[in-house]
Amino acid sequence: MPGKIPKYFINDLLSRTNIIELINARITLKKQGKNYKTNCPFHHDKTPSFTVSYEKQFYYCFGCNAHGNAIDFLINYDHLNFIESIEELAITNGLTIPFQNKIKNEYFQKEKIYSLMKKISKLYQKNTLLTDSSKKYIKNRGINQEMIDFFSIGFIDKNWNDFSKKFNISEKFQQELIKNEILSITPKGYIYNRFYERIIFPIHNKHGNIIGFGGRALHNITPKYINSPETDIFHKGKEIYGLYQVKKKCLKPEYLLVVEGYIDVITLTQYNINYVVSLLGTATTKEQIKILFCTTNIIIYCYDGDLAGINAAWRALKIALPYISETKILKFILLPNNEDPDTIIRKEGYNHFNNRIKNAMTMSQFFFQNILKNVNLYSIDDKFYFSKYALPLIDKITNDTVRIYFRQILARKIGILDDNQFNKFLYETENTKKQDYQFKIKRTPMRVLIGLLIQNPSLAQIVPKKLNFNNIKIKGLPIFLEILKTCIKFPNLNTGQLLELYRDQKIINIFKMLAKWDHMIAPKEIKTMFLDLLININNKILQKRQEYLISQERITGLTINEKKEVWSINQSLSKKTQYD
Incomplete structure (x- = not known):
């Protein structure tokens, strides 16, 4: 499928795309040094392990190993296929895709x-x-x-x-x-x-x-x-009715009011409640939560106050827990029984309904109000049941601040006020077994060399011209030479673009692993380390050739040219070679 779109166009598209802006429009990034970090959107991440590099135009997670360029992020976060992700980037950048084999x-x-x-x-x-x-x-x-x-x-x-x-x-x-x-x-x-x-x-x-x-x-x-x-x-679970109309009025609305029906959306809009959408009669999906939070920081669910409406709101909250934060919040409006947004706004008018929006229930209020139904907090057994039921839900909140806030509310409600008791309570009730996602690569000079070049393609421009690795069998060298050739051919590549050129090839998995590898080399030392590794590898090659020629001299003797070669190798190895 990717072969239907020219590589040059994809490369140009990625050069025009700022991965920081792309991701930050969907999840909030915080600058940390020269990179940006946040909780990973692809696994239950309690501490920020998701890193985005502007320089490399590449993201990677030290927790679950999610990684890739802007196209990969759209595929994995927005659940688009390859062509759809290219379409999205092309529209954003005002480009037309030059498809090959147009009719098919x-x-x-x-x-x-x-x-x-x-x-x-x-x-x-x-x-x-x-x-x-x-x-x-x-x-x-x-x-x-x-x-x-x-x-x-x-x-x-x-x-x-x-x-x-x-x-x-x-x-x-x-x-x-x-x-x-x-x-x-x-x-x-x-x-x-x-x-x-x-x-x-x-x-x-x-x-x-x-x-x-x-x-x-x-x-x-x-x-x-x-x-x-x-x-x-x-796909019903990925679409939201009325969102296009909302964005025609305001690209970044203050909030989105989620209702159940088409008529509700239309009537509220007619009454100048302008940021109204509905979910096509389906239960809220995580894809819809992501889309809503890409558009606004505040989602307000407005459902009927009957059991069906309360259950629908509760399902929405549970789905949204991994995506809420200090800035991405949910609120809830539960209408009187037998009322829906269409009927109630006609009865009470804009001002009263707008007051309902202003006074919407916070997510913590709704969470604990709903979870405390039929719970007697004077009963020790009920307190135990309550905490056992609440903690796994609270633990789905990946944002540290919000999760701690919810746990503090829980502790107060079950009567744990002392900090030591609170910490012990959490320790004994949380699942402390964590899956070890840590990404490990055995460190070898060649892997470091390849990793440095993938993460810094501009290093290709400082490779000494006198080095000659032709016809030499060293593990990993063909991979290095392949990347080097590409980086020299395209001198302005970043890591994201480099990886995209190899998307369809088996070697891409090796490249991706090394692209996110923490090689533990300080940025100011990278250039020196890269050149030192090249020279060391070159010297090893010379040493192998020297050993071969010396063994041949003992067996059959050497030609004049081979003797000259031995002399040249000795000269090279006896002093620090200077390269162009």
């Missing part, structure tokens, strides 16, 4: 589907104003024309043939819709639209492309709400 490439197939979705969505929207039943429904829900246009609300008739004739849909366009599963065919050969007799809510990705639809039945059709099926461009 899935990228262009996606673009074609986006175009089809846009065309059919416009027809759905036109149909809203031409159909009495949809006009009546929208009027009864109090949705105005501005919201219809802003969210591109549409409607589809029960009979596809009637709809097709109404808008003079061509046979070619219809076949394209069928081919791409936007329309379906019954076993008897009838064409139908799965959203028939439903109000249509187009779902956009963050770039504004329509990737799917949600549908709300007008009559007693079950289920009341449906979504498009999972496709190559639509």
Whole structure:
């Protein structure tokens, strides 16, 4: 798959991308020396072990060994495939991808589907104003024309043939819709639209492309709400309804209010609550949490106050625990029973509802309120049960400050106030066995040499020109020479770009290991160490050649040229050789 995109374009794309900005937009980085650090997003990391280097354009974790360049981060954090990650970086940098084999490439197939979705969505929207039943429904829900246009609300008739004739849909366009599963065919050969007799809510990705639809039945059709099926461009657990519209108004909103339904999003937006999104009727996923926190620092869940709403909010909090911090926080609004955001804002208006947002419950309040249900804190047994249940959840919080704060609240609630008792309590109840993720490489001169070059590709420019390693068999030397050749060919490479050039080759795993290796050499000593290692390896090569020639002299004798070579080697080894 990567072979469909020219290497030169990927190299240029990485040179334009600042990995610090890319990662910091998703998780908060803190500068530490010349690098940036944070808790690793890829494992349960209690202390910051995730390091990002601006100089190398490379990230690595000393805890779980996660590592890579900007493309790898998008693949692993945003759960994109290779081409999607290139698309993301290309859009960010305002570039067009020069795909090879355009007709066969899935990228262009996606673009074609986006175009089809846009065309059919416009027809759905036109149909809203031409159909009495949809006009009546929208009027009864109090949705105005501005919201219809802003969210591109549409409607589809029960009979596809009637709809097709109404808008003079061509046979070619219809076949394209069928081919791409936007329309379906019954076993008897009838064409139908799965959203028939439903109000249509187009779902956009963050770039504004329509990737799917949600549908709300007008009559007693079950289920009341449906979504498009999972496709190559639509994955419910990774999408958020209304986020595109929010970002049209504000790229970095103060908060995001998460509600349950499409109508809730639209009505609240109509009442000037502008930062409202919903999760397509699914339980919150970690991918959605990441997307939400990439957009804002405050997520406010607004659910019905019944048992289903409370359980949905609780599930969301548990999923979010590894991602919360001092700056990334959750809040909760639980509405009165039998109320949802759509109904309650119409009853109480903007000001009252906005006060609900301002007074939203903090995550610690909601956490302990929910976890203390049916717990009697006067009972020793209940206290034990409570702490045993709460601690594993609290331990999922990777941020030190927030985790300690939650533990302090827990200690106070079960009556442990003394610091020594508190520490003993934690020690005896926490799982102290930690998986040893430490990354270890046996230190050899050649590995140090290769590691230094991978981490500092500019060292290739100071390699002495008189060194000659041709036809010499030393373990690791071919790898070094391969990297050296690449670094000389591309003199401005950073580590991230260098690794990308070898993504499809078996050798990449060795390169990646050495790219994150802590070789324990001070930065100011790297150049000297690199040259010393080269000279030492060269001297070893000369010594091996010398030993061979001396043994040949004893057996068969040497030619005049071989004798001259022995003399030259002796001269080289008898003094500190100076190189260009």
